[in-house]
Amino acid sequence: MPSTLDSQLIAAAWKNDVPEAKRLITAGANVNAVDDTVQSAFLIAASEGYLELLDLTLAHGADIRSLDSYHGTALIRAAERGHAAVVGRLIQAGVAVDHVNNLGWTALHEAVLLGKGTPEYVDTVRLLIAAGADVTKPAKRDGATPVQAAKDRSQSGVSTALTTERPSSPTSALLAAASSGDADAVAAALAAGAPIESRDDHRRTALLLASLNDRVDVARLLVELGADPDAQDDRQDSAWLVTGVTGSVAMLETLLPANPDLTLRNRFDGISVIPASERGHVDYVRRVVRTDINVNHVNNLGWTALLEAIILGKGTKPWQDIVQILVAAGANPNLPDAEGVTPLQHAKSSGYTQIENILRTAGAH
Template sequence: MRAAAGPGWPGRRIVLTSLLGSMLAACGGREAKGDAVLNEELLAAAARGDAAAVRDALQAGADIEARDGRRRTALLLAAAADHVEAAGVLVEAGADPDAQDARQDTPWLVTGVTGSVAMLRTLLPADPDLTVRNRYGGVSLIPACERGHVDYVREVLKTGIDVNHVNDLGWTGLLEAVILGDGGPPHQEIVRLLIAADADVNLADRDGVTPLAHALAKGQTEVAALLRAAGAR
């Protein structure tokens, strides 16, 4: 004969259900939140630079290579915003520095755009592909030359990156420094660094125009003098 449940049973059932939910949440979080929610938390934490939340999301089971609507990974979001500590957590956990988004950007490539030496150094232990190309066919050195990121250019040249890489526009880092630069002190220093790294000062663009010819046409007298001293014609 089964004993009557008694008037207190419904209340006890609610309490037990609540306790069970709490226990599931404490055991990793997957059952309570679901993978999609964990992935969203990881991406959001990386984007805002919350290293502790990044670590928590990974420990709870988030996919380290999860993508947002623009196919950006957590490491790419952290790198683009220069959140070095968060990126460090992701690199230590094995995040891919070469994962490309919908615009063909990667965590490594965006360092050439931001010019962050700290992020460059954070990503190097992940062994990024120095030959990976952006949507313009350029390696990370080229946008850094264009934007006048002197410290970054100095540092990335130490990696052995191809100083004479030609992008889809037919430009090297040296050509971009001249064509898209303003000839001021930062771009002058970048030209010096490139020359010291054995950049081909006579490697012309697809129209046959050399770096020296571009410098003269733009009135960049200091840059032109540096190029001439290096044997430019």
């Protein structure tokens, strides 16, 4: 029987109460302790898709070999429910991909046989394929392979992922597929042995290529497998930095779970909010200022995001909006450029009356 602390931790896990779980673990609760239904905080986090809680249990000694009442792993539980992000984290943690439970099923079988063929399950299947899951392994009960089961259930996206051939030149295939946006081919290339941090002749990784070309499905797959969002190429671009150039909010959201370095600098010594402000990417700027990014960072031209929005912008509605967003987020309206010219002076000299008004209201002088 679990101790009182352990029982309280299991109860907190069902509620996804992470602060309470942290408190209990600090007090001595065991993340691997199970109740009479063979549930632990670790296994609950996996089955319910509670990623933050899962990370907490992993950080405090979760036994990745632990099994539930069906003799199944945490990976099987997560795959059954299509919790792709959890599946990726468990793969990174080293949970056995082809473990068979007492129903005769692997994680891949459960993702197909008990799945719905929806995008979450397609992502889950791709992750398992990339991790080397045996797509030809028959289920012990009826002998059906994952491919047969997917076809029988008209799961077209899952079927395509399962039948994509592994390439003979995995690394080049990985990089090409990342650029073109073929997530199934990316999974197949990884399964064939391509290192996830493979680079092309310009030192661009698959994740950077996906970000450059706004291939969100590919980026999501790579992020969930642990790809590095900070790997820089020969131009000092990274997957995260180029989101400021493309202005893709979808890619920004995809990369944030990978904890990109928001202080990482491009070849102009700038951070992502600066090119986004220059290019008029309003939605991107609105979203990125909600992170911990430094809106007053100065690049090697002596310009902040606010200065770039004024100096290199067009003064029209998108740049007016960006100036408003930046000052509301704490951008200093009086921080001058390297020559001592303030944002207000630049706006005035360019005839940007609306931006002048925004800056004056913000206390610029």
